[in-house]
Amino acid sequence: MTHGRAGDPSHRDLPAHADLVDERIVISFFVASLCFLTISMLAGILMALQLVHWNPLRGIELLSPGRWRMIHTNAIAYGFLANAFLGALHWAVPRLTFHKVASRALSWFIFYAWQVIVLATAAGIVIGPSLQDQPWVMRLAKEWRLPMGLGAQGVEWGETPFWIDPVALLGLALVAVNFMVPIARSRGPMYVTLWYFMAAFVWTFLTYAMGNLLPEYAVAGTSAGAIGGLFIHDLVGLFVTPLGWGLMYYFVPILLKKPIWSHGLSLVGFWGLAFFYPLQGIHHFLYTPIPMFLQYGAVISTIAVELVVATVVINFFGTLGSKGSEFFTNLPIRYFYTGMVFYFITCFQCALQVTLTFQKLIHFTDWVVGHAHLVMFGVFSLWLFGIMTYLFPRLLGRPWYSRKLCEYHYWLSAGGLFVMFIDLTLAGIFQGWYWASLQPWDASTEGSQPFWITRVFAGLTMFAGLLCFLYNLWMTARAAESPAASRAAVSAATA
């Protein structure tokens, strides 16, 4: 967390920031992540338009809604979140460990390989289903005994075509090696952030391997359902969550210029999450033939995680403490703490909705979609926006082109998301009661229209926020560099 500052005896032996961090790779990962976020949000808007009977791409097979929906979820997870996390990791890990990543060449290889993986996944999702019944594909599948076609696989968030899975796994292994080496080289006690990062590198690889190999090659039916549940929940809990919280433990003390409030609560938070989070997967498949004792276990561990999350959130609000005004004046801090409030809400919601009573009402409804948007956009995307808002001026060496556009980005993103969350949560309750009252299916879709129309406008609001950010970034990058003035202006612009 320190620059090597000449003349300061306490920092004289520390490596300089420029020797530790390759800023070009951080920028590259961030830019790639924003490209995929744009694609993903456009795909989400197209799906929203489809639900209100206004699909502008009607009749185009390759751009059918089912394919766009998978592009939407895949581009968010593997395109936006993964790229943005990798960018932030290239900044945080070397500065925390005082060691460079294992290899900068490897970092660039990972960067290009990962973009190819995400784009190939999109191509597989879009083109694959159209090739499915081609004679040469069927012959290949038969001769090579392939358990699936060239297109998307039938595992939620594991739609990645089977021929990409080994490459993606190799990529994840290389990412782990590239960051584990500096962590292994570091001496002395490890900071909380590195606990989360270390565990995340192991968990992400294992989770991806489990979800993308077992249901396709080894197990079927109910057992595959249990694995699928573990996979989708572990992707959130063991890939996105530890990286997100690890980054919060890194950036919040830096921005507030004070240490984390309680080391003990940090320990409780990490180990509680590590133990309880992996045990929850089956709560996605309540009321299925999966043994009931396993379903009850998943319910209990989900409620336990909410208690753990409460300790983490208390720790961060304790850290904010007397600096509460920073929430209003410091934009990255506002992003971070808004995300934390949303995280507490989403986990509280989770603790309720995994009960069997609640599931009866909301399963398969838009409640779940609202919950997913709250956690993916309301928490992790906001955190990453905060990190980018803080880092881009430092990476580009100049202040933001417009502080007002940064504010618009925050309010449009957080406001649009909040409206969408409330809207879809209500929609889910309505849909659940429509179905429970045994009315025809059409009655529930007609009754959902007001909610789905609201969702379109909420999505457009969030997208407008992104456009503000992209325009601001473009104008900032184009601005003439003025190194002398930039450093002071940078801290003023993001403070």
Add this chain to the structure above:
Amino acid sequence: MFESKSGIFFIAGIGFFLLAFLGNGAVPMIMYKDRPEQTAEELVNKRVLV
């Protein structure tokens, strides 16, 4: 142990993941391994199809 590299790598990273996999993934796999795979038509209540 709670803050060491080996503790986090082996216990939290690998250990807890395997524990969850054994409990939530391997148990149903073992319990149902002798059940024959069936098509949807074979599985569904016949009276529903009539």
